[in-house]
Amino acid sequence: MDHGAAAKASVSGLLNPSPQTNQKAALKRKRYRRCRSAPVAACTHPHPTGPDPLHRSRIISRKLHPNVVKVIAILAIYLGAGTVIFYLTRHHMRGKKTNGVVDAVYFCIVTMSTVGYGDIVPNSVATKLLACAFVFTGMALIVLGLSKAADYLVEKQEMLLVRALHMNQNVGTVEMMKEMETNRVKHKCLVMSLILVVVMIAGTVFLAEVEGMSFVDSFYCVCCTITTLGYGDVSFNTQGGRVFAIFWILTGSISLAQLLFYTAELNTERRQKKLVKWVLGRQMTKLDLEAADLDEDGVVDVSDFIIYKLKEMGKISQKDIAIVMKEFEELDVDQSGTLSNTDVQLAQLSQHRELPKQS
Secondary structure, three states: OHHHHHHHHHHHHHHOOOHHHHHHHHHHHHHHHHOOOOHHHHHHOOOOOOOOHHHHHHHHHHOOOHHHHHHHHHHHHHHHHHHHHHHHOHHHEEEOOOOHHHHHHHHHHHHHOOOOOOOEEEOOHHHHHHHHHHHHHHHHHHHHHHHHHHHHHHHHHHHHHHHHHOOOOOOOHHHHHHHHHHOHHHHHHHHHHHHHHHHHHHHHHHHHHOOOOOHHHHHHHHHHHHOOOOOOOOOOOOHHHHHHHHHHHHHHHHHHHHHHHHHHHHHHHHHHHHHHHHHHHOOOOHHHHHHHOOOOOOOOOHHHHHHHHHHHHOOOOHHHHHHHHHHHHHHOOOOOOOOOHHHHHHHHHHHHHHHHHHO
């Protein structure tokens, strides 16, 4: 009878919680809503994920990012060193030659972009070894440096694209920023697609007018170049054509690579959105509640529910939760299940005491 009465009381308590319980839950929800960012993150950035879109667009439009300047400097050093080396060893290169300096820079660009037309090739042991070194260095520069610089420059053009899409609509700055944040990857795909189309048209027209190729051969050479296929049956043979190729080859090949990367990222984002929609749309079951009860106290509070949903969405994993829980347990000195200033101070003191012992 006592057990039955206790069970009825617990059920009635769940169905009709007391005002004190409701007040505690409301305070807990209020505290959760107010805790939007960590203090450290608030000191360094306005938001945990970085600066707000408006602030970021103002920074982007004001000047180039230091990393972009660094990439440009490294590219200049790479091309400068390659030009000097292959100019001095030009007599050990065979193929169609125009101007020594132009051919040296052209060879560096064709090598680092892995196009490899074959119109200029090394013809000695030393130049072959140098070409091997330059192709690996150039590939690393494209993957690690130029692709990131291209991504940054595409973001600079994103605001222009959004304004063009809403040209005939009365849309404010805040709405534009929300549009940019929501469809950022989609906008990158559109911008890079436009750039790639312009690059392909420019290359086709130039090859037809300057190199004297037919329209089919011009388009064929453009496709072989930007895909880094480089059969070598058609290429830039004149001095003016190679000067154009120095700037055009990198732009075309990087544009295509970035477009493919953005397309893959867009597909991943769409799959993630579908998963989120499915997770939030399905009904909770008893098994879900048991899985969401992290502390196994028979009650799923708001933090348990959020963590469980984030796990289902693929935002976090059990390993991430275990790492965070381990840090929490280390800070929770008194094992009360909550953190206070005293807990943090005691944890810091214990860490300082352990450091001399380890040393």
